[in-house]
Amino acid sequence: MNNIRIRFADGDPVVCEAGVQAASFAGRLGANENKIAAVRVNNEILPLSAKIEVNADIEPVLLEAPEGVMIYRRSLAFILAIAARELFPERSLYVGHSLGNSYYYTFTAGKNPSKKDMSDLGDRMLSIVKENRPIEYRRIAYGDALELFKTNNQADTRALLDLRNDPVVKVNVCGNYADLYIEPLVPRTGLLDAFDLMLYREGFLLRFPAVGRNGVIDPFEDSPGIFTVYDEYKKWGRIVEVHAVGSLNRLVAERTIRDYIRMAEAFQARKISGIAEKIWNGREEVKVVLIAGPSSSGKTTSAKRLSIELMVTGLRPIAISLDDYYVGTDKTPRDENGEPDFECLEALDVPFLNEQLLELLDGKEVTLPSYDFRTGRRRENGGKKIRLDRRTILIVEGIHGLNDALTPQIAREKKFKLYVSALTQLNLDDHNRIPTSDNRLLRRMVRDYQFRGKDAAGTIKMWPSVQAGERKHIFPFQNGADMAFNSALDYELSVLKYYADPLLRAVKPEEREYAEAVRLLSFLENFAPIPPQYVPGTSILREFIGESEFKY
Numbered sequence: 374m375n376n377i378r379i380r381f382a383d384g385d386p387v388v389c390e391a392g393v394q395a396a397s398f399a400g401r402l403g404a405n406e407n408k409i410a411a412v413r414v415n416n417e418i419l420p421l422s423a424k425i426e427v428n429a430d431i432e433p434v435l436l437e438a439p440e441g442v443m444i445y446r447r448s449l450a451f452i453l454a455i456a457a458r459e460l461f462p463e464r465s466l467y468v469g470h471s472l473g474n475s476y477y478y479t480f481t482a483g484k485n486p487s488k489k490d491m492s493d494l495g496d497r498m499l500s501i502v503k504e505n506r507p508i509e510y511r512r513i514a515y516g517d518a519l520e521l522f523k524t525n526n527q528a529d530t531r532a533l534l535d536l537r538n539d540p541v542v543k544v545n546v547c548g549n550y551a552d553l554y555i556e557p558l559v560p561r562t563g564l565l566d567a568f569d570l571m572l573y574r575e576g577f578l579l580r581f582p583a584v585g586r587n588g589v590i591d592p593f594e595d596s597p598g599i600f601t602v603y604d605e606y607k608k609w610g611r612i613v614e615v616h617a618v619g620s621l622n623r624l625v626a627e628r629t630i631r632d633y634i635r636m637a638e639a640f641q642a643r644k645i646s647g648i649a650e651k652i653w654n655g656r657e658e659v660k661v662v663l664i665a666g667p668s669s670s671g672k673t674t675s676a677k678r679l680s681i682e683l684m685v686t687g688l689r690p691i692a693i694s695l696d697d698y699y700v701g702t703d704k705t706p707r708d709e710n711g712e713p714d715f716e717c718l719e720a721l722d723v724p725f726l727n728e729q730l731l732e733l734l735d736g737k738e739v740t741l742p743s744y745d746f747r748t749g750r751r752r753e754n755g756g757k758k759i760r761l762d763r764r765t766i767l768i769v770e771g772i773h774g775l776n777d778a779l780t781p782q783i784a785r786e787k788k789f790k791l792y793v794s795a796l797t798q799l800n801l802d803d804h805n806r807i808p809t810s811d812n813r814l815l816r817r818m819v820r821d822y823q824f825r826g827k828d829a830a831g832t833i834k835m836w837p838s839v840q841a842g843e844r845k846h847i848f849p850f851q852n853g854a855d856m857a858f859n860s861a862l863d864y865e866l867s868v869l870k871y872y873a874d875p876l877l878r879a880v881k882p883e884e885r886e887y888a889e890a891v892r893l894l895s896f897l898e899n900f901a902p903i904p905p906q907y908v909p910g911t912s913i914l915r916e917f918i919g920e921s922e923f924k925y
Contacts, residue, residue, distance in 0.1 A: 378428045395431065396421040396560060402433040407564065409433045410441035411557040416887040420510040420545075421560040436564065439837060440888070442584050448508065448558040449568050450476060453579055454804045455550045456497040458525075461490075465526070468804045469576070470603040470796065473594055474583045476806065477603075479576035486577050495570045505563030509546045510554060518542035521551055529802035532619025533899050535626075555805050556892060574600070584844075595852075599796070602857045606798040609640060615863060617800045618807075618899050625867065625901040634907055637862050641913070645675070648856050649682035652766070652789050656688065659789045660734055661767045665774030665850070666793035667843040669816040671860035671913040675793045676770045677923045678911065688766050691759055695771030695779075697742045698722045702749030716842045718773050727782040733761045734787065772842075775850035792854035795861040801899055810840065811896065812861060819872040820917040829876040833886040865914050867903040872918060 375391045381401050395412045399421065402409060411418050411434040414425060418434055425431070435441050450468065457466040464484065469477035480486060486494075513521070515534070521544075522531040530553050534542065543554035547562065559565065567588040569580040582588055610616040615624070615633065624630045652659055662679070666672050680690040698721045699705070705713040705720045714720060722742075729739045743756035761767070773779045775790050795812045814836055821827035851857070874897060880890035908914050915921035 377425065379425065380430045382432055391426050392424045394421070395419060395423050395425055398431060402431070404433045404435060408435050408437070410436045410438075410444040410559050410564070413888060415882050416885060417882070417891050418557055418888045420508075420557040422508075422510045423557075436559075437585070437587055439584065442582075444557055444559060445565065446476075446581050447556060448562075449565055449579060449581055450804060450806075451508070451545065451547070451552065451558055452498055452501050452562055452565060453478070453494070454552065455501060455547060456494055458550060460493055460497055466804060468800060468806045469607060470798070470806070471809065472573075472578060472596060472600060472603075474591065475571075475573075475578040475580045475593070477573065477576055477578055477600075481803075485575050486572060488572065491570045491572055491577060498568065498570075499566075501562050502566050503563070505561050506547050507561050508558050510557070511544050511546050511551075512541045513544055515540050515542055518544065518553075522553070525551070527552075527803065529617040529619050529800070530805075532617065532622070533802060535619065536622050536899065536901055553802070553805070555801060556895070574604070597852075598792070598854060598857050599794075599851060602859050603796050603798065606796065606859055606861075610798045610863065616798070617802055619802070621799065621864065621867065622899075622901040625903060630864065630903055631907055634862075634864055634903075634909075637864055638909055638912060641859075641862065642678075644858060645678050646682050648791065648858060649679060649686060651856060652683060653686040653688065655789065656766070658786045659766065660761065660787050661730065661769060661780070661783060662690075662789045662791060663774035663780070664768065664770040664791045664793060665772055665776075665847060665854075666860075667813060667847050668839045669813040669820065669917065670794045671816075671916055672770050672793045673925060674913045674916040674921070674923060675791075675858060675860055676768055678913075679791075680768055683766065687764060689764050690766050690768045691761075692768045692770070693741065695721060695726075695769060695773070696746075697744045697751070697756060698726045699744050699751070701751065716772060716846060718776065718778055718846070721773070721779070723779060723781075727780060730767075730780065730783055733759070733767070734783070736761065772846050775853050776846070777853070790854045790856075792851045792857040793860055794851075794857070796859045797861040797863065797866075799863045799866075807866070809861075811893070812866065815866065815869045815873050815893065815897075816917045818876060819869055822872070822876055823917070823919050828879060829873070829890060830880045830884050830886040833880070833889045836889075860913050862912070862914055864903055866897070867900045868905055868908055868914060868918065870897045870900050870902050871905055873897065 376388050377391045379387045382403055399406045399409060411420055413432045413434055414429045418440055436445055454466060465481040467479050467481045519534060544551045545554050545558050567582050569590050571578045571580060580590055582590055615621050624633050664672055664676050683690045700720060700722050702713055705715060706717055708714040732739050738758055738760040740758050741756040743752040745752050775792060796809055797807050797812050800806050818829050818832040821832045877890040877894045880887050905918055910922035
């Protein structure tokens with residue numbers, strides 16, 4: 374058998390036979406084995422049960438690392454599926470969306486879970502944890518995988534295989550339970566002792582520690598507005614029979630996807646129209662519409678489409694860009710790395726913004742500022758002059774829109790707050806969800822390349838800092854919104870695949886970002902591609918792929 378060389382962080386290489394399990398080196402990784410979630414092998418994150426076939430640099434992925442946190446959550450969902458199968462074989466468990474540091478679940482047999490169900494599920498999960506069952510990564514024949522998922526009544530998982538023709542299928546196995554391998558899981562169930570189950574609405578929540586909390590589960594903070602939007606879209610997906618990727622792929626194969634695209638766009642347009650109607654009904658008081666949401670949520674196009682709907686009602690919207698209120702590079706606070714922190718509230722001239730808003734609400738004419746990003750200063754001559762009358766309304770879009778500290782001098786009844794995010798209702802299958810952040814990351818990656826000349830590795834590298842900013846400046850204020858708008862389109866990942874696939878393949882194994890590129894490529898393999906020419910010119914998706922009918 375061929376020998377290979379394994380190198381560790383301490384620099385001392387080991388020569389061994391090819392095909393050795395990564396787990397055999399756990400003691401050489403410089404970390405407590407109970408803290409290791411997976412391994413990074415030549416910049417690809419793999420389960421500890423994976424075999425190493427070539428020369429490799431190897432290092433641990435710790436549970437408290439960002440990648441380890443996501444592995445922990447996926448692994449918790451895996452043992453919940455095992456517990457539910459063992460306790461309730463006649464009931465199908467269905468994962469929904471995230472809600473804070475929780476995943477929402479329902480039983481699809483039409484029976485809401487009870488307190489006893491929660492107690493029994495929690496006890497069974499704890500017993501699985503205490504048994505410290507191994508979770509293995511295996512490769513099985515395609516035909517065996519088809520039979521396995523058919524026998525286990527995993528129709529949505531079985532449908533994912535229709536798009537594949539590889540003779541070998543990757544699976545995760547724990548005892549008698551197997552599931553399609555989506556991403557790595559922890560090596561054994563004994564590592565998964567921090568979780569909680571809680572009844573919620575028609576289902577229940579699987580709760581887990583937040584990023585950086587090291588096993589501590591914080592008190593639950595409800596987001597009823599966000600849940601309502603998610604739930605409505607989930608129910609719509611069930612009605613139109615497109616709730617999982619396999620059913621979307623079927624429409625592509627049957628060449629009926631264009632009808633579904635029209636339907637998805639019409640459903641979204643109706644939601645924007647409903648928001649405009651709500652604003653119109655409050656027109657005697659509401660004079661400022663504040664729009665905020667996380668990165669790549671489609672805020673800009675949402676604002677433009679909302680403006681059109683408001684014009685239909687007879688209102689005249691005027692857009693104000695918060696970018697023009699930057700204090701300037703020399704006055705912007707610095708982050709921990711000494712770089713200008715343009716995302717903090719203090720980077721904006723809040724007093725001047727409020728002064729102008731008060732003057733506008735008082736019927737006065739103002740000259741809006743104009744910021745020059747090239748010089749890092751406000752232009753001396755300013756921008757356009759505007760004045761409000763009884764039919765005009767201001768549209769202000771920016772990350773701090775929902776934070777009352779942005780407009781402290783403006784009475785609450787004068788403001789309408791709109792939260793925008795891409796809250797996809799689509800799942801991979803019954804118990805493998807699609808993270809909203811992945812949807813937005815792929816949007817951002819495609820847009821960065823199309824319009825900013827940035828490669829995929831560059832977008833991946835800066836994404837953690839973007840998410841940190843969202844957790845600080847956006848998510849804490851989302852419950853204060855008057856309405857929430859879902860900008861996700863369930864067909865969009867199939868379109869984004871067309872653009873993102875070659876960008877991700879350009880990330881090479883020598884780059885640290887390769888692990889994320891491989892993960893996203895594996896994720897996109899589940900989607901049948903949809904030609905971009907099928908996307909309407911006014912679609913929010915056009916903000917990211919180009920050729921929009923709107924100007925940006």
